Structure formats: structure tokens, C-alpha cells
Amino acid sequence: MTDLVPGFNVPAAIGMAIEDIYTPALIVDLDAFERNVRTMAEFARKAGVRLRAHAKTHKSADIARAQIAHGGACGICCQKTSEAEALVAAGIKDVLVSNEVTDPKMIDRLARLCAKARVIVCVDDAGNVDDLSAAASRHGVTLECLVEIDVGAGRCGVAPGADAVRLAQKIAAAPNLAFSGLQAYHGSAQHLRTFAERRDAIAKAVAMTRDTVAQLDMAGLQCAIVGGAGTGTYEFEGMSGVYNELQCGSYVFMDADYGRIRDANGAPLSTFANALFILTTVMSHAKPDMAVCDAGLKAQSVDSGLPVVFGRDDVTYTKCSDEHGVIADPHGRLRINDRLKLVPGHCDPTCNVHDWFVGVRNGRVECLWPVTARGRAF
């Protein structure tokens, strides 16, 4: 690693007071983060399912290692071959690419990666099975495959049932491929606002998945892995008796959009705490009731809404442009160089615009974690 120069290629130095961190910066409340990691581990243990934590949220080898060492995770998920490469290079030994890999160049690399770690990939196309098999044969490895079924997300995945069985049979018969089970993630259910909506969506997903597992069984194919679930729905999949691997990611950090979903009592979810913040500085206050902070679109993604100012109800983030956030300050409380902590609207793509997580505890910087796979999009 090259020299780290705070404020140039890294936002802080270890031991620095929080007040001295360069902004905008992504900070992790280590106490909250560690509680979140333990809480999910505990749930998975009690439910008797494996946790395969999703590294797409954070893209960090340090966090992935913490999830495995202290968070009960059997391995990790990621979404891209280049992410898997970066995480395997950093010591992760069990990786599911919870996505299709179809580009011949990346298939070749995925097969090469099998020599270094357990690698599993999702499949939803018969032609892709041939390509994966050819690459795995070329490199003399066995590549594990999950058949992705669409259980309601409306994105990738074949239909549950007969289509899935046909594809699984093709995988099972293909040289150097192993059929390892089903990918049955219901992405669009995660952020449904009410408990009942999420419960009902996952009940349908569970029914489709159970039926597909049964059909596979009748065809002589066992599912070592039945994977899915996210932070919004993991309790339903976890208690379903059908899923055996949970793929939650956001639980380590949470975000403003997860803050809008409700539990069975109509209250905000309290299981996990906000652990990820954009630290920002007020850099203009030329109008009495409006401040401008230094965290705009290049410090976050606003696809799921604007960030929320943490711990204050007197000021509101109201508008986001490239390098600026407009803060309504009706009582004129803010001053130039005041700091605010923003809960990002959506944690995953927000992490992807930063190079570092700044871990903080008791007012000080305790660690700096690189966003290992930032920009690894291939």
C-alpha cells in the first residue's frame, strides 16, 4: 500500500479525534457495527440456518473477515467476479457470486478463482451452463452452481418449478460443474414498508422455493444451499424451514430507507442500529435559515431518497447537488464548520463512491478500512 496522506487519499489517521476527520467521509460507529454483526449471528444460530453475509453492501475485506470471524458467517456473497477476486486475494475462502456471470472473459476468471477458494455462481440460462462447464474443464476445477429462480423480484432467474429443474439437470450433467442448490432472493420485498407486505411476499417466495426443492428432489437433485433473504425479510426466510442460507448485507450498517420500513407493531425496526454515516461539514451559511454542507451526489447515492441528519430534529437535508447538500436550518442553529452525521439513503451504492471506512469509537478514529472492491464492477 502506498503512503496514506490524510485528506488526500484517506480521510483520517488512526487516533485522530472525530472532529479532525476530513469531510465528506464515511464513518462507521464501531460499537453499533459490532452489535449488528453479533445480533445477526445470534439470529442465524438460533434459527439453525447459515449466514452468508453479503459483501456487496460494504465491498470491504475487513468487514467480510469480521462477519466470518465474529458474525457467524460461513462465507460471503458478492455480485461480481472482480469483487470475488479482490476479496479472495484478501483472504476470504468461500464466496458465492449471487449473480450470473456470462462474459466469456469473466467466466474464465471465475474458473481460475476456483483454484484459490470455494466459488459458487448463479445460473439462469442453459447456454451459460455450457460456457461455465467449458471454462471449468479448461482449468481442471469444479465450479459450484446455484439455479437462480425468480420468486417475485422480477429481475434475473428462471421460473420456479419445471424450468428450474431442467436447468439443474443440465448443470448436474455438465462436466466440471456441480449443482449446489437454489438462489431464491426476493430483492424487491426487502424495502416493502409494512411487516404484512414483507411477510406475504416472502410467504409466496417460500412456497415457490419449497415446491422447486421438492421437484428437484423428485428428480434426484439435492439442494445443499437454498439461499436468499436480506435485511428486510431475513426472519421469514430464516424460519421458513426451506431456506438454509441467509444473504443479508445491509444489517451491518442500516440506512435511511431501511429506517422507513416497519415492524409487526408498526414501529421502525429496532433490531439493528445505524452504524454508517456520512460525516459532513457546513461550508456555507449565507442565508439565515439555510446552510450548505459538503456532502453531495459524489459522497453518496440518493436513489432511495435523501440522507437523514442523525440525532437532530432541528435541521433537515433538503436538496442534493453534485458537491453540496442544502440543509434547512429554520432556527439558524448551524455555523460554518459545524459537523453533521448523515444517515445515507442507501448504504450499498454510497459505500461504492468512497475509498475508506473510518471506524470510530469513543470520539476517536480506531481503524481505517479500505473499500477493497470499490469500483470492481466487472
Place this chain on the structure above:
Amino acid sequence: MTDLVPGFNVPAAIGMAIEDIYTPALIVDLDAFERNVRTMAEFARKAGVRLRAHAKTHKSADIARAQIAHGGACGICCQKTSEAEALVAAGIKDVLVSNEVTDPKMIDRLARLCAKARVIVCVDDAGNVDDLSAAASRHGVTLECLVEIDVGAGRCGVAPGADAVRLAQKIAAAPNLAFSGLQAYHGSAQHLRTFAERRDAIAKAVAMTRDTVAQLDMAGLQCAIVGGAGTGTYEFEGMSGVYNELQCGSYVFMDADYGRIRDANGAPLSTFANALFILTTVMSHAKPDMAVCDAGLKAQSVDSGLPVVFGRDDVTYTKCSDEHGVIADPHGRLRINDRLKLVPGHCDPTCNVHDWFVGVRNGRVECLWPVTARGRAF
């Protein structure tokens, strides 16, 4: 620079066919890009104003150098001190930070940078003047300052007129600072949809700016720079007789949101061509009328709307999640591994999630330009 490994830390190799570029990747149509650069140079020359091209769009030293060498630019703008540092380190000699710098650590660095290049900064606060002056004095440099006035954008900037004059006088009297003029950028006017809306918004901005210039003149303060304008409105500021520096950035690339604004005849702007695309690959097509491509939220910013599929009216990008784009394909035309070119919704924050621009011409990769100041947010 460390070794470049296509598909790992860089999406292509020079000489590669476009079909072989790793995706998602940011590609630049070099013919369109060069035409855009020349067209803006020609406008500024004819209008008799300087062009200070905005590097916030691209954050690339290569593009900044092209804008100066071939595009008539007298220098560049950027938004952050760390961007300015990165661009000065790459050889740019004349930089306006078109934004306020208030953090004491960054003020110190801004002052240091004055030893290496002409550096100008914007100011909208009296206390900030004292801090800038102290830093410039400490380093024995003269720091040029523009008073930022709010001409309608509703973000940073003091009120035009008396407030601006007071701040200018304070700058002029401060040790080691030079008052160099006004920053009068109307950001929110750039994307107003109709010609008349943009014309009227800038007419008001011009009137406020003209009045402020006159009041400053009566106070004995001359504006060497009266800067502002963007790609949506530059003709109005350029012909105003008041502004003398245009700060356009998006014109080099254009984007889908600029594609929605209309000219005087109600037609899309035709002055500049789309030169920036997200090259993406279809990686799933499990449903007859829907494909999924590999460019999602981590390959772009959707703050100004979804990307538009370039050159095709038979398929539409309809939904964006972290690593996926859903493509409506009602006629089932797409196949797995087909490539599409997406015009990003908003070019600036899209460039900020990529590490490289892949310059293409005649079907081949001609150059690779690093996004020099990517992630430089301080």
C-alpha cells in the same frame, strides 16, 4: 502507476476492439468529444469571453489539458481543494475552486497550492475571509478570491448588491488576498426544460450581476473575473456583456437530462453530441420481454433519471438496482452478452464512480484516461 490489468483495475487495453471492453465501462466517443470541445471554444472566441472549463464533470487531467490545449480554455474550475491538488499535480496551472473552502486544514492546503499554480477561490462569508487571509499570509502567497453571489440558484453565495460589496471590500483589505471578481453561477437554471425559462432565469441573474459589478465599480473595486454559466445557459451569459468567464463542464459529454432540455425551436439541443456512454452487457434474459444488463447504481448516478439506451428505440432501461439494469425488450431482440450503450442520466456523478474513461474511435480503444480526481471530495 502500477500495472494495468484489463478487467481488474482498468476496463480495457489500448488497441482493443470495442466488443472486448470489460463492462460496465465508461466510454468516450472521441470524435464527438473533440467536436464538443472545439464547438465551445469557437463560441467563446466569437462571443469574446474566456472559457474556464469545469473539471467537476470529468475530474480528468487529460480532458482538462485537452480543454486548455485545443478547447480555448484559459484554465479550469473544480469544486474541491483536493481536486485542485490532483489537477495541479498533473500539470494544470490555472485553477478556480468555484466553491467555498472553510475547513482550516483545507484552507492551509489551498494556500500552499498557490505556490504551484494560479489559484482562485470563492467566498461568501466574512469569517472565511479572515481564515483565508491568515493562511495566505502564513505561506507568503497571494490568494485570489471571488465573491460568490446567489443569482437564483438558492445555494451558496451572499445576496447581490450591498452584501457583495461589503465582502469584496473586506477581501480587498485583507493581507495576502486579492479581490478578483464575482462568482455568479445559476446552477438550477441549467436544466430548466424550455428555452424561455432558461433565458428568463439568466436575464434576472445578469441584471443582478450587472448591478453588483456597477456597485463594486463605484466602490473602486474592479472585477477581473465575472464567472458563471453552464451547458444549459452559456449562450445567455456569454452574450450578456457582463460575464467574461464561462464555466461550462457537461458540454464535453452531455447526458440524458441535458437531452431533455429544449432549444428556441422546441427541439432537443443539437449543439453538442453525446460523447459519454456506459457500455453494458446483457447478462440475463430469462423472461421473453425483459433483459437484465450489468450496469446498475454502482456504474452510474440516477439522481437525474435513468439512463437512455443510445441508438435504439426497441429497448428501454426501466429499472436500476445496485448491480443490475432492467431492460424492457418487448420484441425479444436482445441476447445474453449483447452490448448496449447507455447515455447516463447525469454525467458528473456518473464519472465519479468510475476509475477510467475508455476513449474509442473507429471501433477501437484509442486511449485510457484515469479519472484523476475520482473520490477527491475534500
